[in-house]
Amino acid sequence: MPNQNNDCQTCGKCDNTAREKNSSKNGLPLHTIIVYSENISGLLSQITAVFTRRQVNIETLNVCASSTPGVHKYTITCFCDTEMAEMLKKQMEKRIDVLQANYFTDDQIYIQETALFKLSTPAVLQNNRISKVIRIHDAKIVEVNPTYSIVEKTGLTEEILSLFDSLTELECILQFVRSGRIAVTKSTIEKLDEYIRLREKKHAQIMEQ
Amino acid sequence: MSEKITGAEALMRSLVNEGVKTIFGYPGGAIMPVFDALYDYRDRLNHILVRHEQGATHAAQGFARVSGEVGCCLVTSGPGATNTITGIADAMIDSTPMVVICGQVGTAMLGTDAFQEVDVVGITSPISKWNFQIRRAEDVAWAVSRAFYIAKSGRPGPVVLDFAKNAQTGMVDYQPSKVDFIRSYDPDPQPSDEAIKMAAKMIDDSVKPFVLVGQGVELGNAQKELREFLEKAQIPAGCTLLGLSALPSDHPLNMGMLGMHGNLGPNVMTNQCDLLIAVGMRFDDRVTGNLKTYAKQAKIIHFDIDPSEFDKNVKVDLPVLGNCKTTLAAVTKLISPAKHNSWIQGFQPYAEKEYNKVIEKAINPTEGPLLMGEVVRKVSAAANNEAVLVTDVGQNQMFGCRYFKFTKPRSVVTSGGCGTMGFGLPAAIGATFGAPERTVCLFVGDGGLQMTIQELGTIMEQQCPVKIILLNNNFLGNVRQWQAMFFNHRYSFTPMANPDYEKIAEAYGIPAHTVVDRSDLDNSIRVMLDTPGPYLLQCAVLEEDNVLPMTPPGADVDKMLLEVKD
Structure with a gap:
């Protein structure tokens, strides 16, 4: 599991300092909050409002359909203590159409992010250190034309930022974008499935009455 | 045999289905089809024309609070809807069941800054329990049923239905709808047997237990269960502002009102009890005063139907989730009869002190x-x-x-x-x-x-x-x-x-x-x-009278002022 390794095997550049920087801010740990909701419009603003009202900044946010039909999954990262994470969880679950919200620290989940770098092709051609850096970081070149080249890097935040720092030094970046974190839990129990099963049981009971 | 009716009439039928008899409202452009349909339902739906939409919401709140039913408001779009905001926010924080139906411009005009168009769903989202924009006549029956179910179940609250004009005039093959289950929402959480057992044990072990009675007792219709609970173990209680009538004022175990301008005894004893039992209340800052010194000596049990209230303001030792009508009754069964005589008598000197220094002067003045x-x-x-x-x-x-x-x-x-x-x-x-x-x-x-x-x-x-x-x-x-x-x-x-x-x-x-x-x-x-x-x-009345006693904002709950020093 490269995600758990502070001495990142992939890029060889990540160190504990970089991880520290990224996993806490003002002494507050980074939490990943995974929220499942019914697919009803307007939910995203309700969820983000829970954070804003409690003065917690959302660092990254990813929204997509989940593996359960009709259920949306939100992956949100923010710096907050456990008490705040618990409050955010409860306040989100209080919204009628939210099924479940759970918070995790990095050791409880498998994490990935993707970034795209748009580089100047003339710069890349002029300086062979650039392609070397791309190779060392195990990034992919996905498009090349005479004006620009596009490089894709998937990995942890610090791996991506490390590549970004190196390419910035080499003065070749035209554009840069990094996706929000996506994550799946490492637990062997699927909490959402369990919740839905319980709710279906309750529904059956109500129907019987 | 079903028949085609307008969305506006579907609303009328849905309201009748929900048992609504009284509506507080005010007509306007974007809700006119509904008011037109209402004209034929005057025999079944008593519409009270208020003089301002804020009045409609507060009237619906007053209606709901005394009757236990859902209050219902009907207003137009734009300013009609924004005038209801204060009432919606008030109903949200005070857990009052209410459904506000407001008109909205047609869906074709949404987002164009049309006349009297306001983003009502956006504005009311943080201050309502649920809201929904009805964009098709087909959705009326479902949305109304869902709205009433959400407003009155669990911890009650306000629901807003934003009713687009084309959905009011559109024709629908009307079928009544009955929502009594929502997968993502559990209004009646199953109490945990362990929590009930643990609560009973903590109460039995306690020498100086004290109960905080909140509005949850009234909302859960658990006034009888509360009395039986208090009386079996002879536990003194204080009531929050909204919980005042959950226990008769002259009940021997009712020690009075909690909070900033509450009674001296219950506030002081909050910081002397060894077990604080909160029932259907939310530890508002006007009740707790300084949280750093609030009931630090006591173990705390919190009965509530809303899990987000646990540990929100005050860390509790034992949360007991569920309707207090069920949980109180279950705990009452398990606890042993007790007396707590000397503990109860301990309230008396504070009651006397408050009576002599404040109450006597306030209710029996002889001059001035x-x-x-x-x-x-x-x-x-x-x-x-x-x-x-x-x-x-x-x-x-x-x-x-x-x-x-x-x-x-x-x-x-x-x-x-x-x-x-x-x-x-x-x-x-x-x-x-x-x-x-x-x-x-x-x-x-x-x-x-x-x-x-x-x-x-x-x-x-x-x-x-x-x-x-x-x-x-x-x-x-x-x-x-x-x-x-x-x-x-x-x-x-x-x-x-x-x-x-x-x-x-x-x-x-x-x-x-x-x-x-x-x-x-x-x-x-x-x-x-x-x-x-x-x-x-x-x-x-006396121009410069002061409400006393008083816990100054942020002060310790047991440091009440009995007089104002000039």
């Missing part, structure tokens, strides 16, 4: 101008302590809640969490519809009355039997008291020039009388209560 406290206590007694108390916000509210006495449940209608001035008059109107057989007494100040004074028009038209007791001190009294105590007597914009309220009442055809002399008070109250229909009793 009329006092708010004496007026409240006399009205309460004259109505056999059986009336519904409605208050506005401020000193009238605190004196009202301190000195009114309750013998029946669901008897307090006041704006707790939101502290909405202007709440009183329309809420009292709603209360007369929610409990038509009861006497409804409103205590209101000269400030708050003028915030929604237009509702005197509603009272006139409906002949609502609201007994309006105007405690006129020519001041915004509560703010003036704070200015005196914390801002060096700098009365910044709190003195008020007042109109002739008797003349205003006269213009609305409402009988009125002003009391200045103490000797005139008893008889005037009698006349007010004996006069059928509405009545305005203006009491010229």
Whole structure:
């Protein structure tokens, strides 16, 4: 599991300092909050409002359909203590159409992010250190034309930022974008499935009455 | 055989299906198809035309609070909808079941800044339990059923339906809908047996237990279960502002009101008990004062139906999730009968101290101008302590809640969490519809009355039997008291020039009388209560009276001031 390794095997550049920087801010740990909701419009603003009202900044946010039909999954990262994470969880679950919200620290989940770098092709051609850096970081070149080249890097935040720092030094970046974190839990129990099963049981009971 | 009807008529049928009989509303452009449909339903749906949409929401709140049913409002788009915002926010923080249906421009015009278009779903999202924009006539039956289910189940709250005009006029093959289950929402969580057992053990082990009674007891209809619980183990209790009538005022275990202007005993003893048992209350800052010193010596059990209340303000040792009607009864079964005599007697010196230093002076003055406290206590007694108390916000509210006495449940209608001035008059109107057989007494100040004074028009038209007791001190009294105590007597914009309220009442055809002399008070109250229909009793009260005792904001709960030092 490269995600758990502070001495990142992939890029060889990540160190504990970089991880520290990224996993806490003002002494507050980074939490990943995974929220499942019914697919009803307007939910995203309700969820983000829970954070804003409690003065917690959302660092990254990813929204997509989940593996359960009709259920949306939100992956949100923010710096907050456990008490705040618990409050955010409860306040989100209080919204009628939210099924479940759970918070995790990095050791409880498998994490990935993707970034795209748009580089100047003339710069890349002029300086062979650039392609070397791309190779060392195990990034992919996905498009090349005479004006620009596009490089894709998937990995942890610090791996991506490390590549970004190196390419910035080499003065070749035209554009840069990094996706929000996506994550799946490492637990062997699927909490959402369990919740839905319980709710279906309750529904059956109500129907019987 | 189904038939095609308009979305507007589908709304009428859905409301009838939900058992709605009373609607507080105000027509306007984007809700006209609904009002047109309502014209044919006047025999089944009693629409009360208010004079401002804020009045509709507070009336619906007053209706809901005394009846336990869902209050219903019908207003137009844009300003009609934005005028309901204060009432929606108030209902949210005070857990009042209410459905607000507002018109909206047609879906083709949404987002174009059309005339009277406002993003109602966006605005009301953080202050409503649920909201939904009805964009198709086909969705009416489902949305209305879901709205009522959400508003009244679990911890109740306000729901907003934003009804697009094309959905009102569109035709639908109407089929009644019944929502009684939502996968993502569990309004009746199953209590945990372990938690119940643990609670019973903690209570049995406790020497100095103390119960905080909140509005959850009234909302859960658990007044009987609460009494049985308290009486079996002889546990003294204090009530929050909204929980005041969950336990009769004169019940021997009722030690009085909690909070900033509550009674001395229950506040002081909060910091002396060894077990604090909170039931259906949310540890509001007006109840707790300084959280750092709040009940630190005690173990805390919290009974609530809303899991987000656990550990929100006060860390609890044992949360007991569920409807307190169920959980209290379950715990009562397990606990052993107990006495706690000396602990209960410990409240007595504080009650005596408060009576001698504060209460006696407030309710039995012999000279000087009329006092708010004496007026409240006399009205309460004259109505056999059986009336519904409605208050506005401020000193009238605190004196009202301190000195009114309750013998029946669901008897307090006041704006707790939101502290909405202007709440009183329309809420009292709603209360007369929610409990038509009861006497409804409103205590209101000269400030708050003028915030929604237009509702005197509603009272006139409906002949609502609201007994309006105007405690006129020519001041915004509560703010003036704070200015005196914390801002060096700098009365910044709190003195008020007042109109002739008797003349205003006269213009609305409402009988009125002003009391200045103490000797005139008893008889005037009698006349007010004996006069059928509405009545305005203006009491010229001491201008610079203070509500006492008082826990200053942020101070320790047991450090109440019994007097204001100049």
